[in-house]
Amino acid sequence: MASLTAGPAPGGGARRLRVMRVLRGTFYTTAVLFFCLLAASPFLVMGVVTFQTDQDLYKRGASPFDYEDMPTLEHLDNLFNDTRYLSFVRNSTVTGIAVVVVTLALSLPAAWALARLTGRRGESMGILMFIVYLVPPTLLFIPLFRIIVQLGLRDNLLSLILVYPSISVPFSTWLLMGFFKSIPPELEEAALVDGFNRYEAFWRVVLPLARPGIISVVVFTFTLTLHEFIYSLVFISASEARTLSTGVPTELIRGDVFFWQPLLASALLVAIPVGLVYNLFLDRLVQGFTLGAVKG
Amino acid sequence: MNAIMSRWIDDSRLMGIVFLAPATLYIVLLVGLPFVTALLFSVSTATVGDASFNYVGLRNFANVWQTPAFRDALVNTFSFTVIAQICTIILANILAQLLTTPLPQRRSGRIGMWIARMLLILPWATPLSLSVVGWLWMFDSKYSPIDYIFRELALLGPGTVWGPANNLIWLGKPLLAKASIIFVHVWRMTPLATVILMAGLSSIPTDLLDQAEVDGSRYFRTLFQVKLPLIMPIMLISLLFGFIFTFGDLTVVYILTRGGPITHTLTLPMYSFLVGIDGGNLAQGAAVSLFIFPVLLLVAVVLLRTASRAEVR
Numbered sequence: 181m182a183s184l185t186a187g188p189a190p191g192g193g194a195r196r197l198r199v200m201r202v203l204r205g206t207f208y209t210t211a212v213l214f215f216c217l218l219a220a221s222p223f224l225v226m227g228v229v230t231f232q233t234d235q236d237l238y239k240r241g242a243s244p245f246d247y248e249d250m251p252t253l254e255h256l257d258n259l260f261n262d263t264r265y266l267s268f269v270r271n272s273t274v275t276g277i278a279v280v281v282v283t284l285a286l287s288l289p290a291a292w293a294l295a296r297l298t299g300r301r302g303e304s305m306g307i308l309m310f311i312v313y314l315v316p317p318t319l320l321f322i323p324l325f326r327i328i329v330q331l332g333l334r335d336n337l338l339s340l341i342l343v344y345p346s347i348s349v350p351f352s353t354w355l356l357m358g359f360f361k362s363i364p365p366e367l368e369e370a371a372l373v374d375g376f377n378r379y380e381a382f383w384r385v386v387l388p389l390a391r392p393g394i395i396s397v398v399v400f401t402f403t404l405t406l407h408e409f410i411y412s413l414v415f416i417s418a419s420e421a422r423t424l425s426t427g428v429p430t431e432l433i434r435g436d437v438f439f440w441q442p443l444l445a446s447a448l449l450v451a452i453p454v455g456l457v458y459n460l461f462l463d464r465l466v467q468g469f470t471l472g473a474v475k476g
Numbered sequence: 477m478n479a480i481m482s483r484w485i486d487d488s489r490l491m492g493i494v495f496l497a498p499a500t501l502y503i504v505l506l507v508g509l510p511f512v513t514a515l516l517f518s519v520s521t522a523t524v525g526d527a528s529f530n531y532v533g534l535r536n537f538a539n540v541w542q543t544p545a546f547r548d549a550l551v552n553t554f555s556f557t558v559i560a561q562i563c564t565i566i567l568a569n570i571l572a573q574l575l576t577t578p579l580p581q582r583r584s585g586r587i588g589m590w591i592a593r594m595l596l597i598l599p600w601a602t603p604l605s606l607s608v609v610g611w612l613w614m615f616d617s618k619y620s621p622i623d624y625i626f627r628e629l630a631l632l633g634p635g636t637v638w639g640p641a642n643n644l645i646w647l648g649k650p651l652l653a654k655a656s657i658i659f660v661h662v663w664r665m666t667p668l669a670t671v672i673l674m675a676g677l678s679s680i681p682t683d684l685l686d687q688a689e690v691d692g693s694r695y696f697r698t699l700f701q702v703k704l705p706l707i708m709p710i711m712l713i714s715l716l717f718g719f720i721f722t723f724g725d726l727t728v729v730y731i732l733t734r735g736g737p738i739t740h741t742l743t744l745p746m747y748s749f750l751v752g753i754d755g756g757n758l759a760q761g762a763a764v765s766l767f768i769f770p771v772l773l774l775v776a777v778v779l780l781r782t783a784s785r786a787e788v789r
Binding site for chain 2: 208215216218219220221223225226243285287289290311312314316317321323325326327342349353378379403407409413414428443446458459466
């Protein structure tokens, strides 16, 4: 063991290195595990609570992680059959798909125009787009609420479909701009020589090449509509038109009565698929967030 | 005629305008117009029932400014945001360093890494309103799992440091409620900051790091004198995101405390919602939310300058 302190002894150096490596590996694993546990803690608890009976859950002082009774599916059954959860899921899905379509229709052409606008003007317009993305809904929800009331769209999913692209279009345009810039203009020129007009060249040559960017925009926009809270809370108060993000915390809690198991189960059921999708598309989403400062 | 048509179709400048127009028009109508409306509301007497325009000058701002609740909201919004950002950026730096450490390439290691990455980004991926419901249970006044762990560690309960009570009642005490809200913000923003920093770290040219090693630079010296200065611009960007998202957030406070106890955790978005939507006073609600604007403007300027400097380089 003396070789641990006396480095240069022959043979001891190698052992010391190995000990160091094991120590570092252990430290590394422990630290990463700690962070994982911290990040996932509410979801782990959700997973435990979902299958607990009321007796197990509301036992003061006892461990909240123990199962004395058999795990039960009663609360999931309750969530799907006795609450409006499935209607929240449907509303969120419908809104999400519609917003994706609107976002693509607006941001694809805009991104192309900005990418092909050469020089400083295109650049600064692009950054302007990005700044619009940063305008928080908190600043606009009161006037927008008034506008939605005026249009007669209160308690109607159309209100969300109309307003959500104001968050997704700027970011999507920014993201797609990067993709279009990486497509050489010569490809378009070649298509023009082949007898396409410019619009056909965009549709048949540029768009297929930008497919990875389009997929990122679809993922980003859909999850954004799942996440959004303020507009959904303000524009929609009828329970049958609620979406997931507001329906779960407002409708599944009645007054001061919390139905914790279905409530936490409903959150977990959304968290898992969205987490998986984010993990798959992480690198591309990050590219958008780093302002193109990092080329992936 | 046909020749004119085809020239018209092939004019790339015209195409640029045609392509840019819908998005621009949409943004002007749904971001620009509401913003101007917010300004108009804030100098009027608009309510939910009556949107006729009576100019009252800056009276709404003056009224709001004199309300103690508003002062609380203003101070809380700033302190929550700043403290949360400091904690987030420290944690994210540690985490990014850990996750970019090269590991022996084993299959089990790669699968483990994938699961770790999934767990680590869950706070950012999950809709905030749903994960905050999870935290509402974690902070429950009677059944809080956190309290249970503290009791097991002999930190809570009769005859312990934080005792004699069996529960901390996280959301019922001013200081603990504030800490809880800041904690949830940090928990939520750290994953995004981490992945942004990781992207920055991986973009550092490896020959630069090799050179540092050849020159005999130790781990922490390389970290503080090579890596951190190089990812400074990206760190700034991640700070700006965190700042904007935390500053304008309604979800955490709305679900956890609604601003309570009394007004101890009130923030500008929450107060704006209570006054403007719950109270129906659109004019004052708009005035409250406009206090967010100067901050946004400042962030935008910093962002523009960073971006243009990155361009020069």
